[in-house]
Amino acid sequence: xxxxxxxxxTRSVKEMCIEANHCLSEDMDNAMRHAADREEAPxxxxxxxxxxxxxKIAREEMIPICQDTGMAVIFLEVGQEVHxxxxxxxxxxxxxxxxxxxxxxxxxxxxGDPIIRENTKDxxxxxxxxxxxxxxxxxxxxxPKGFGSENMSRVFMLKPADGIEGVKDAIxxxxxxxxxxxxxxxxxxxxxxxxxxxxxxxxKEALTREVGLHEDVPWVRELEEEMLEKINRLGIGPGGxxxxxxxxxxxxxxxxxxxxxLPVGINICCHVNRxxxxxx
Numbered sequence: 001x002x003x004x005x006x007x008x009x010t011r012s013v014k015e016m017c018i019e020a021n022h023c024l025s026e027d028m029d030n031a032m033r034h035a036a037d038r039e040e041a042p043x044x045x046x047x048x049x050x051x052x053x054x055x056k057i058a059r060e061e062m063i064p065i066c067q068d069t070g071m072a073v074i075f076l077e078v079g080q081e082v083h084x085x086x087x088x089x090x091x092x093x094x095x096x097x098x099x100x101x102x103x104x105x106x107x108x109x110x111x112g113d114p115i116i117r118e119n120t121k122d123x124x125x126x127x128x129x130x131x132x133x134x135x136x137x138x139x140x141x142x143x144p145k146g147f148g149s150e151n152m153s154r155v156f157m158l159k160p161a162d163g164i165e166g167v168k169d170a171i172x173x174x175x176x177x178x179x180x181x182x183x184x185x186x187x188x189x190x191x192x193x194x195x196x197x198x199x200x201x202x203x204k205e206a207l208t209r210e211v212g213l214h215e216d217v218p219w220v221r222e223l224e225e226e227m228l229e230k231i232n233r234l235g236i237g238p239g240g241x242x243x244x245x246x247x248x249x250x251x252x253x254x255x256x257x258x259x260x261x262l263p264v265g266i267n268i269c270c271h272v273n274r275x276x277x278x279x280x
Contacts, residue, residue: 001081001082001083001136002079002081002082002083002136002137003082003083003084003085004082004083004084004085004138004280005084005085005086006084006085006086006087006088006089006091006092007086007092008280009084009089009092009093009096009138009140009280010092010093010095010096010099011096012096012140012278012280013074013092013093013095013096013097013100013140013142014096014097014099014100014103015100016096016100016140016142016276016278017072017096017097017100017101017104017106017142017144018100018103018104018106019276020142020143020144020274020275020276021064021065021069021070021104021106021144021274022058022059022062022063022064022065022104023058023059023065024055024058024059024065024272024274025210025273025274025275025276027210027211027212028187028211028248028271028272028273029055030211031211031212031248031249032048032051032052032055032185032248032271033052035048035185035238035245035248036048036049036052038244038245039237039238039243039244039245040243040244041237041242041243041244043237043241043242043243044237044238044239044241044242044243044244044245045243047237047238047239047241047243048185048238048245051238051271064104064106064107065272065274066146066270066272067107068107068109068146068147068148069101069106069107069109069123069144069146070109070144070145070146070147070274071109071110071123071126071127071144071145071147071150072097072100072101072123072124072126072127072142072143072144073126073127073129073142073143073144073145073204074093074097074126074127074128074129074140074141074142074143075129075131075139075140075141075143075205075208076089076093076128076129076130076131076138076139076140076141077131077133077138077139078130078131078132078133078138079132079133079134079135079136079137079138080132080133080134080135081134081135081136082136082137082138090128093126093128094124094125094126097122097123097124097125097126098122098123098124101122101123102122106123107123108120108121108122108123109123109147110122110123110124110125129201129205137279137280138279138280139277139278139279139280140277140278140279140280141205141208141275141276141277142275142276142277143204143207143208143274143275143276144274145204145269145274146183146269146270146272148181148182148183148270149178149181149182149183149186149268149269149270150267150268151181152174152177152178152181152182152268153174153200153203153265153266153267153268154170154173154174154177154265154266155196155199155200155263155264155265155266156170156173156263156264156265156266157196157261157262157263157264158170158261158262158263158264159261159262160259160260160261160262162262163262164219164223166262166264167190167192167223167262167264168223168226168227168230170264170266171188171190171227171231171250171264171266172227172230172231172234174188174266174268175188175231175234175236175246175247175266175268176234176236178268179236179240180236180239180240180241181240182268182269182270183239183240183270183271183272184236184237184238184239184240184245184246184247184270184271185238185245185246185247185248185271186231186246186247186248186268186269186270186271187207187211187247187248187249187250187251187268187269187271187273188227188231188247188249188250188251188266188267188268188269189202189203189204189205189206189207189251189253189266189267189268189269190202190203190206190227190250190251190252190253190264190265190266190267191203191204191206191252191253191254191255191263191264191265191267192252192253192254192255192262192263192264192265193254193255193256193257193262193263194255194256194257194263195257195258195261195263196263198255198263199255199263199264199265200265200267201265202253202254202255202265203253203265203266203267204265204267205253206251206252206253206267207251207267207269207273207275208275208277209251211248211249211273212249215252215253215254217254220252220254223250223252224249224250224251224252225250227250227252228247228249228250231246231247231250232244232245232246232247234246238271248271248273
């Protein structure tokens, strides 16, 4: 049994919220650089170079990459041999978000009630997903999610007969409908299988996978590569103003499902696909 004081969780989440909002992860930074090299449209290349300059200024001057510093989404993989002390784990995570957004001077974007819409003034509560795993470590993934792209996300409850072609059509439909509203170039997270909520959760977590890493399952890897190529042929381009780089990556997660269903979740993220991982 390993003991962890929840104050360590708070400290890590605080630091991760600040870092994720000011410094794009290395995989995304590299993807953006390569996108500028690949873009064929002059205006698209100009936009990508401007985005690169924005990332440089944000990193050097500690200014948020984007004014929408997102709703904090936290994935926690908790080892079953871990015992937490010092208080509530969930409260500790939210306290980390609270401190991070206040000390980092990040925009507070969360309202306490979806209809009354009074701002909570500290960007809490976070959306927290827990998974119990083997071992004595805690793995934290912080993924601040802006809502320009979040609002463009979709769930399709397909029939089994729709098959892989139906999955392809669903992904392309979601991206076409998103168009410029998701601040391309995008990263597309996809969840195939499970249930209504499971496919959406898989799509969300797929966004945190390092750009360029593919699933080991052959058909999934092939689908990721095919969909990236087809999305980049749509012509939406950087900023939605036309070009050959509409998406930087398509990441697909899968899960077993019911004989009567084929759920597909598509979670779209903008070019500031913020994610950071730390292990305690």
